[in-house]
Amino acid sequence: MAERRKYKKRYCKYCEAKIDFIDYKDVASLKYSLSERYKIMPRRLTGNCKRHQDMVTISIKRARSAALVPYTVSRKEVVVNPFENMK
């Protein structure tokens, strides 16, 4: 229940901030749409609109190829904190 309530109020955060373009180097803004295992969160949980979800997906994939965001986190190789150099 607690999980569900967390995502109850659905509105697009990116629409509210009036973001036109999401930079893949700005990891802090992507973090919202990533799960704790660095999967891309579905729209039904984050409440992103389709337009922004597409943008987020593209920039997350770019950030992954640029080694800014991990592809996966396994239990064996625990990444200490991939965002440690984000200030």
Next chain:
Amino acid sequence: MRHYENLVIVKPTLTEEEIKSQLAAIKDIITSNGGEIKVCNDMGIRKLAYPIEKSVRGYFYVIYFTMEPKNIAEIERRYRINEELLRFVTIKYDSKREVKAWNDLVAKTEKLSAKTEEKAPVAPAETAETAETVVAEEAQAEEA
């Protein structure tokens, strides 16, 4: 001419001069293929999200430039040959919205670099001084 952005990750094991010469070589590749470098963003050594070729850290460098689309294949080929490059990412900014974003990013990085340049001549002197004073204080403490 199309707007592009290149992110290159250089091996962090190189010395500073080697990294600098690598970056100069990369810029040379772009300019010699008819590209126009607008602004560069030096992100410095940071941790990689996952190890690449057994290195955990990398030296990130971002270059914003305009270039004829046909030359991109050539610079990517040159990057692949270079073994000191861990990774490169080329991003195309094509649509109106993306070009606007590109211009915004360029303006942002220009501001950033101007700030660091302003700070740079002052900051090292300051840190050097503080370091000296700290050392002096430590020495005094030891004497006492």
